Amino acid sequence: MSASSEPGPAAGIVFRVAVDAPLRRLFDYAAPTGHQPRVGSRVRVPFGRRSTVGMVVDTATVSDVPAERLKSIVETLDPDPLFGARHVAFLSWSARYYHHPAGEVFAAALPGPLRRGGVLPELPRRLIATPTGNEVDLAAHGRRAARQAAALELIRNTGGLDEDDPRLDTLGSGWRGIVRRLVDIGLLAGVPIDARARGEDPRPGPALNPAQQTAAEALVGSLGTFRPFLLNGVTGSGKTEVYLAAVAAAAASDLQSMVIVPEIGLTPQLVARFRERLACPLAVLHSGLADGERLRAWRDARSGRARVVIGTRSAIFTPLPDLGLIVVDEEHDPSLKQQDGFRYSARDLAVVRAERSRTPVVLGTATPSLETLQNARSGRYEELELPERPGSTRHPAVSLIDLKRHPPREGLSGPLVERMRHHLDRDGQIMVFLNRRGFAPVLFCGECGWTAECPRCDARMVYHRRVLRLKCHHCGFDADVPEACPGCAYPLKAVGLGTERLEDALAREFPGVAVGRLDRDSTQRKDSAARVLEDVRNGTLRILVGTQMLTKGHDFPGVSLVAVLDADQGLFGTDFRSSERLAQTLTQVAGRAGRRDARGEVLIQTACPDHPLLGLLLAGGYEAFATRALAEREAAGWPPFSHLALLRAEATDRTAPMAFLETAAGYARAGGEAVQILGPVPATMERRAGRIRAQLLFQASARPALHRVLGRMLAALEADRSARSVRWHLDVDPVDLL
Numbered sequence: 001m002s003a004s005s006e007p008g009p010a011a012g013i014v015f016r017v018a019v020d021a022p023l024r025r026l027f028d029y030a031a032p033t034g035h036q037p038r039v040g041s042r043v044r045v046p047f048g049r050r051s052t053v054g055m056v057v058d059t060a061t062v063s064d065v066p067a068e069r070l071k072s073i074v075e076t077l078d079p080d081p082l083f084g085a086r087h088v089a090f091l092s093w094s095a096r097y098y099h100h101p102a103g104e105v106f107a108a109a110l111p112g113p114l115r116r117g118g119v120l121p122e123l124p125r126r127l128i129a130t131p132t133g134n135e136v137d138l139a140a141h142g143r144r145a146a147r148q149a150a151a152l153e154l155i156r157n158t159g160g161l162d163e164d165d166p167r168l169d170t171l172g173s174g175w176r177g178i179v180r181r182l183v184d185i186g187l188l189a190g191v192p193i194d195a196r197a198r199g200e201d202p203r204p205g206p207a208l209n210p211a212q213q214t215a216a217e218a219l220v221g222s223l224g225t226f227r228p229f230l231l232n233g234v235t236g237s238g239k240t241e242v243y244l245a246a247v248a249a250a251a252a253s254d255l256q257s258m259v260i261v262p263e264i265g266l267t268p269q270l271v272a273r274f275r276e277r278l279a280c281p282l283a284v285l286h287s288g289l290a291d292g293e294r295l296r297a298w299r300d301a302r303s304g305r306a307r308v309v310i311g312t313r314s315a316i317f318t319p320l321p322d323l324g325l326i327v328v329d330e331e332h333d334p335s336l337k338q339q340d341g342f343r344y345s346a347r348d349l350a351v352v353r354a355e356r357s358r359t360p361v362v363l364g365t366a367t368p369s370l371e372t373l374q375n376a377r378s379g380r381y382e383e384l385e386l387p388e389r390p391g392s393t394r395h396p397a398v399s400l401i402d403l404k405r406h407p408p409r410e411g412l413s414g415p416l417v418e419r420m421r422h423h424l425d426r427d428g429q430i431m432v433f434l435n436r437r438g439f440a441p442v443l444f445c446g447e448c449g450w451t452a453e454c455p456r457c458d459a460r461m462v463y464h465r466r467v468l469r470l471k472c473h474h475c476g477f478d479a480d481v482p483e484a485c486p487g488c489a490y491p492l493k494a495v496g497l498g499t500e501r502l503e504d505a506l507a508r509e510f511p512g513v514a515v516g517r518l519d520r521d522s523t524q525r526k527d528s529a530a531r532v533l534e535d536v537r538n539g540t541l542r543i544l545v546g547t548q549m550l551t552k553g554h555d556f557p558g559v560s561l562v563a564v565l566d567a568d569q570g571l572f573g574t575d576f577r578s579s580e581r582l583a584q585t586l587t588q589v590a591g592r593a594g595r596r597d598a599r600g601e602v603l604i605q606t607a608c609p610d611h612p613l614l615g616l617l618l619a620g621g622y623e624a625f626a627t628r629a630l631a632e633r634e635a636a637g638w639p640p641f642s643h644l645a646l647l648r649a650e651a652t653d654r655t656a657p658m659a660f661l662e663t664a665a666g667y668a669r670a671g672g673e674a675v676q677i678l679g680p681v682p683a684t685m686e687r688r689a690g691r692i693r694a695q696l697l698f699q700a701s702a703r704p705a706l707h708r709v710l711g712r713m714l715a716a717l718e719a720d721r722s723a724r725s726v727r728w729h730l731d732v733d734p735v736d737l738l
């Protein structure tokens with residue numbers, strides 16, 4: 001299998017296969033006996049000493065591998081390709097762009113069971129009444145016949161149901177046996193469904209306002225062509241209604257739509273809204289699905305049966321035969337970028353996929369990323385604006401509370417407590433944002449200065465009181481809480497504020513008021529996030545404490561006050577994107593206030609009320625901030641005015657990562673391209689999970705030069721044995737440089 005310089009290359013038909021292995025190349029195989037694969041088919045191939053599943057990506061007539069060493073494909077798993085040629089080309093492009101092993105990219109595009117060689121389940125059949133079944137008298141004869149009659153009646157009345165239609169569950173758990181019996185006696189028949197049949201007409205939503213109308217028309221008018229849009233609309237301005245209108249229009253033209261969202265667990269209403277309004281089959285794809293559920297949703301998308309696919313970032317790789325529209329909601333959200341393994345941006349790939357499929361793509365947000373904003377300002381993307389919230393709701397009133405003048409107790413300043421009481425007295429609901437989970441970030445001995453530190457990271461352990469554990473938020477390490485200082489046996493103090501402690505403080509401050517919490521700890525159980533969100537919506541919870549999770553597109557009509565406990569965490573970040581993140585977070589949290597009739601209020605506590613970023617945000621909103629930030633990025637040569645890639649390395653050995661990156665930098669510099677190579681430098685948190693980490697940054701004003709440098713460096717590193725002593729990866733367009 002390995003490349004060889006021996007003469008006598010293999011001729012005939014050669015299949016080039018992407019194998020799920022960390023190698024940046026395809027592998028050549030000869031034809032199998034039996035079913036011949038095609039491009040896009042999975043095959044079982046011998047690989048090293050084992051056999052594995054790969055995908056045919058290309059065919060050739062000759063191979064570099066000598067004929068006698070070219071192994072044959074063992075078996076064709078998909079006589080009908082799983083992916084069309086265009087999808088294979090899109091995935092191959094993605095692998096090249098991110099310089100990632102093609103096999104891992106193709107694996108990422110497959111649901112687990114298919115990755116492991118399982119079969120694609122067939123579509124369900126449609127149950128219809130036969131002519132006899134339509135005429136038979138339903139008069140009951142005993143219990144069993146009554147249940148048969150009920151099943152027959154349901155299917156008769158609905159005019160037929162797909163086998164996976166939830167309405168069948170109303171017949172009770174044994175309905176499958178009953179239906180089978182009715183098929184056996186000729187009253188029902190199971191027939192193949194027409195996957196690409198047009199569904200029912202969508203149900204009407206609210207009449208669009210003029211701005212929504214203009215936006216929807218622009219999207220609908222560009223169906224069938226590649227056009228990228230930025231849908232820039234404040235929270236609650238009705239972006240989702242615009243998506244719904246465009247998706248409905250696409251469905252009416254027999255086109256599938258793909259809707260990419262950052263997190264589905266936190267926005268259950270979004271899926272519910274799509275389901276309710278579009279009376280066509282929908283596939284929902286996210287990481288919380290069991291294998292079987294995911295496989296069926298994926299099958300429905302691939303067959304064309306699902307006219308709409310809603311999913312988190314990896315849904316961008318779903319094959320869709322009739323793709324006609326791509327929506328990326330909350331396009332600024334960092335979770336659209338995969339942060340391990342194959343590090344792709346679902347947002348950026350959405351635009352690439354739209355271009356290759358000649359469809360419109362709409363990136364929606366209230367706080368555009370500076371990349372997207374620059375694309376809009378330079379005319380590459382068309383900007384559609386929704387400046388107002390529907391109805392009479394005005395923008396919330398935002399003000400700062402100076403923590404130097406009003407020292408907080410347990411995080412709460414006097415003026416904040418007073419305003420909270422005011423809103424509670426008027427039946428308002430309150431959201432309190434604090435981006436730090438746990439009880440206290442520091443457990444400390446006032447006598448000898450001991451602090452609880454993670455033994456594996458350069459970081460402190462966070463004290464979690466609900467579960468009585470110390471936890472490292474960087475590596476997941478956890479430990480018992482010592483009863484006293486391990487150094488001097490003095491009692492320990494919990495210093496600083498996390499969401500658990502804040503929740504307790506609020507419960508003490510406002511006795512009798514129901515306080516809830518939304519963070520990664522409180523939402524570990526399935527559906528617990530949905531339950532908390534529902535309790536806010538129905539008014540059971542009056543105060544909700546939460547982390548970044550609060551910023552996701554929730555629609556809480558009763559929230560009249562939003563408090564940001566500590567804006568200063570983000571003001572002095574070390575990453576060039578920290579101010580952008582903070583501006584987005586503050587704007588998004590603020591957007592949760594006052595969504596219906598009353599004007600909302602937003603209070604931001606800070607020890608730096610004169611910080612220019614806060615001033616800019618307050619006076620001119622996100623738009624003013626973004627204009628200034630873009631000018632600063634341009635002056636400093638940061639993205640979007642340059643392109644970055646980051647090579648990260650880690651090892652248990654203290655010197656190995658830096659040495660490896662020096663070698664890499666040497667390979668990268670060899671061609672003399674116009675690419676700045678900065679570093680290597682130790683990572684901001686040098687030790688994490690017991691490994692020493694370092695990084696090398698590449699910065700270029702033109703992508704082609706950057707890609708040439710990366711390609712050459714990676715080829716050299718893969719051939720370099722010394723590179724095997726470190727773990728390393730390349731991150732193209734990194735979202736954080738830490």
Ligand code: ADP
Binds near residue numbers: 212238240391
């Ligand atoms: P966004 O996606 O921008 O946050 P949504 O589409 O969720 O905004 O709209 C916010 C709220 O306003 C929703 O409850 C929605 O039903 C309502 N809404 C949106 N557009 C209209 C409209 N044209 N007329 C009346 N209500 C609307």
Ligand code: ZN
Binds near residue numbers: 445450490
């Ligand atoms: Zn001590």
Ligand code: ZN
Binds near residue numbers: 457
């Ligand atoms: Zn740790």
